[in-house]
Amino acid sequence: MQRLHGALAIACMFGPALVGTGASAQTFPAREHLDVVVDGAGTWPGRRFARADSLRSGATGRISSTAAHQILVELAPDDTAPANLFDLNGRTLVFTPDGAGGYSRSVQSVAWEDDIGIPVADGAEIQLQSFTFDFAGRRWGSFFVSRQGLITFGEPLAYNYQEDDNRFTTMREIAVKLVDAPTISPLFKPTFGGAFGLDSLAGRHVAHRDDRTVVTWFAADQWGHYPGGLRPSTADNRYQAVLHADGRIAFNYRKITVSDGIVGLFDAAEVAKDHLLASIADPTDPELPGHLDLLGAAVYATNAGSSVILEFTLREPIPEPGAGEFYTYRLHFDTDEPYWDHPLDWSDEDATWMIDVREGGEYTARGKGVRQFLGGKGEARISLLADASVLEGDGRRISAMAVAGAAHFRDDQWVQGDYDSRALLEFPAGGGTRGVDLSASDSRFSRDHAEIFHYRGQPNLTDISCRVLNALGDEFDLLTFHSEFRVDKQEAGSGWSPHWLNATGTGQQLRPAPCGSRRFRGHLHLPIWLPGIVVNDRDPGLTHEFMHTWTAYLSYEKNGRREPLSDTI
Numbered sequence: 001m002q003r004l005h006g007a008l009a010i011a012c013m014f015g016p017a018l019v020g021t022g023a024s025a026q027t028f029p030a031r032e033h034l035d036v037v038v039d040g041a042g043t044w045p046g047r048r049f050a051r052a053d054s055l056r057s058g059a060t061g062r063i064s065s066t067a068a069h070q071i072l073v074e075l076a077p078d079d080t081a082p083a084n085l086f087d088l089n090g091r092t093l094v095f096t097p098d099g100a101g102g103y104s105r106s107v108q109s110v111a112w113e114d115d116i117g118i119p120v121a122d123g124a125e126i127q128l129q130s131f132t133f134d135f136a137g138r139r140w141g142s143f144f145v146s147r148q149g150l151i152t153f154g155e156p157l158a159y160n161y162q163e164d165d166n167r168f169t170t171m172r173e174i175a176v177k178l179v180d181a182p183t184i185s186p187l188f189k190p191t192f193g194g195a196f197g198l199d200s201l202a203g204r205h206v207a208h209r210d211d212r213t214v215v216t217w218f219a220a221d222q223w224g225h226y227p228g229g230l231r232p233s234t235a236d237n238r239y240q241a242v243l244h245a246d247g248r249i250a251f252n253y254r255k256i257t258v259s260d261g262i263v264g265l266f267d268a269a270e271v272a273k274d275h276l277l278a279s280i281a282d283p284t285d286p287e288l289p290g291h292l293d294l295l296g297a298a299v300y301a302t303n304a305g306s307s308v309i310l311e312f313t314l315r316e317p318i319p320e321p322g323a324g325e326f327y328t329y330r331l332h333f334d335t336d337e338p339y340w341d342h343p344l345d346w347s348d349e350d351a352t353w354m355i356d357v358r359e360g361g362e363y364t365a366r367g368k369g370v371r372q373f374l375g376g377k378g379e380a381r382i383s384l385l386a387d388a389s390v391l392e393g394d395g396r397r398i399s400a401m402a403v404a405g406a407a408h409f410r411d412d413q414w415v416q417g418d419y420d421s422r423a424l425l426e427f428p429a430g431g432g433t434r435g436v437d438l439s440a441s442d443s444r445f446s447r448d449h450a451e452i453f454h455y456r457g458q459p460n461l462t463d464i465s466c467r468v469l470n471a472l473g474d475e476f477d478l479l480t481f482h483s484e485f486r487v488d489k490q491e492a493g494s495g496w497s498p499h500w501l502n503a504t505g506t507g508q509q510l511r512p513a514p515c516g517s518r519r520f521r522g523h524l525h526l527p528i529w530l531p532g533i534v535v536n537d538r539d540p541g542l543t544h545e546f547m548h549t550w551t552a553y554l555s556y557e558k559n560g561r562r563e564p565l566s567d568t569i
Helices: 171-176 461-472 541-553
Strands: 010-015 033-035 049-051 063-065 071-074 091-097 103-109 125-127 133-135 138-140 142-146 150-152 183-188 202-208 212-222 232-244 249-255 261-266 273-281 294-302 307-314 325-334 351-358 362-366 370-375 381-387 397-410 413-428 442-446 450-453 478-483 496-498 522-524 555-558 561-564
Touching: 063 461, 071 461, 171 261, 171 450, 183 232, 183 249, 307 325, 351 370, 351 381, 362 381, 461 478, 461 522
Parallel strands: 010 071, 010 478, 478 522
Antiparallel strands: 033 049, 063 071, 091 103, 091 249, 103 442, 125 142, 133 138, 142 150, 150 183, 183 261, 202 212, 212 232, 232 249, 261 450, 273 294, 294 307, 307 381, 325 351, 325 397, 351 362, 362 370, 370 381, 397 413, 496 522, 555 561
16 A cells, blocks of 8 residues: 555643533643654654643643653633533432422431332333322323333334434533423433343342332443443442322432432423514525425424424425435524534534435434424425524523525435525523532422533634644644543544545545645544443554544555555545
8 A cells, every 4th residue: 555644643631620520620731842743654763842831822821741742732711511410329318299291309317118029121011000100291100111211101112223314412402302291200320231122231139018019229330332342330220100090209329439310290281373583584596396495484483482383494395305316305504603604614613403305204303402203294294393502502592693495306316406595593502401400408389300411622722723733733644532521422432524525434535624725634522431341452542543633645566556545535
C-alpha cells in the first residue's frame, strides 16, 4: 500500500475541575512547552512546540498540556449542561391517589419488603391475584415488568436500546419515549442488564400479598453496545415498586449505585392540539410533484407541557413509494445561527424532526425529542408529536432558525425536492416533568410526578476542536477526546464525526471541516469516559474510527499501476 505521510492524531483530555460530577479531580501541571504533534513519517519523537501559557481561549477555558503530552482543555461551566444526579438512595417514595388521576407525595426512610417472591422473565405479564389496580384512568388486572426497571400497563416496553438511534440518546430524550403505554418507573435505565439482556446482570422478582404486589429489581449497569465492548459495573442496584390495593404506589431504594435514570409516573394521557406557536409558509412550486411541494410547516402547543405537534402541509396527498424509494419531510433546527449560510456544514444543527414514508406505506417519525407519528397516512397533511424541551435548556424560550423541506429518494440517491423554506421559530421550552424534585414531599395533588436524573450534557466537540486548532494551528488530522466525568449518553464510547477533507472509507463526501481547516479530517462525536474499556490498548474502537479517515486514501498496485482502494474519492 502507498505510504501515508503527515501528522497523526493527538489525544485531548477534558479537565474536570470546573465540571466534575463528584469524581476526584486530577491536577495537570502546566508546561513551558506543549508537545502536540507526532510526525507519522519520521522518527519518534518528532514534535512541534508551543508555549502553554499562550494557549488560551478567553472565557471558555484554558488549553495547556499534561505530563503525558496530552492537550488539556479546561471547560467552563457554560460548556456543558449541569447534571441532575440520583438522590433517593435509602428512601421510600409513596404516591397517594386523590381519586381523580392525581397523587400527593411523601418521602420517608426506606421500607424494604424482605419477601421478594419468585423470579420472573424480562417482559413477563404479571396477573394481579387479590385485587385490581387503578392507574391512568383505568382499572388493570395485569401489568408487564421490564428488566430495565419499570412497569407498563396494556403492553410491554417498546423501547429498544440496541437500535442505533437509541444508543447515544440522553436521559431526557429517552423519557420522551415513555408515552406509548401507562408506565410506573421506580428506576428505568436502558443499560440495566446490558445491551443484550444478560440475566447475570439483571433479575426480577414478584411477590403477591392480599393488599399489595411487590416487584423487586436486582440490576447491574453495562456500559456498551457490543458484548465485551465496555466493561460492566461490578456494583448492583436493588429497588422495589409496591402496588397497593387502595391505589397507593411506593418506590423502595435499598441500594443504588448508578447516578442517572428515570423515576416517576407516566399516565400516557391523550395529547390535544392547542394554539399555533410558529409556522413556515412556502409558495407552491408547480414543477414539483404535489407530494413534494411543501406549502408549510406549523408547530402547535398541546395540553401536555413542553410537547408540541408539528404538521407538514403538501399540495397533494402522499402516494405510496415504489420499490427502493422513500419520501422524507423534515424540519431542521439551529438555536444558535442560520447554518444554511454554510449549506454543507450540518455540524451545528441542534435537531431534525422528520417523517419518513417508505415502501409499503410505512410512516415513521423520528428525531431528537420526537415521540410518535400522529397521523395523515396518504393525505396532504401529516403530523408528529415531539418534546420541544430537549432542544434548549430548562424554562427558556427557543429561538430556532428552521428549514423545512421535502425530498424523494430512489435507491439511496436524492432525485428531487426542495429545502428553501426557512423561518425563525419561537416557542417555550422546559415545563413537563423536568422541574419536579422527587426527594421533597408534596402534599398537593398533582399528575406531575417524574424526575430525570442525568449526567452532565456533552460539550460541543466541534467547538472544542476549533479551540485546539485556533490555538495550535491547522496541523491535525483527527482528535480524540477523553474525560474524567460522565456525559449524558448511554455509552461510554463514541461515534465518528468526519469532515470533507476525508472520505468515510467508501469515498462518500461529507460536511466541511470547521474553522476553515484544510487538514482536519474528523473527531470523535462524544468524549470517551476514562473508566470505559474503549480507552485501553486492547479495544479496536479507535482504530476502527481512525480507518474511516484513512482507508479511502490508501492505494494498491495492479498491473504495475497504483489504484486507489476507493474509486470515488
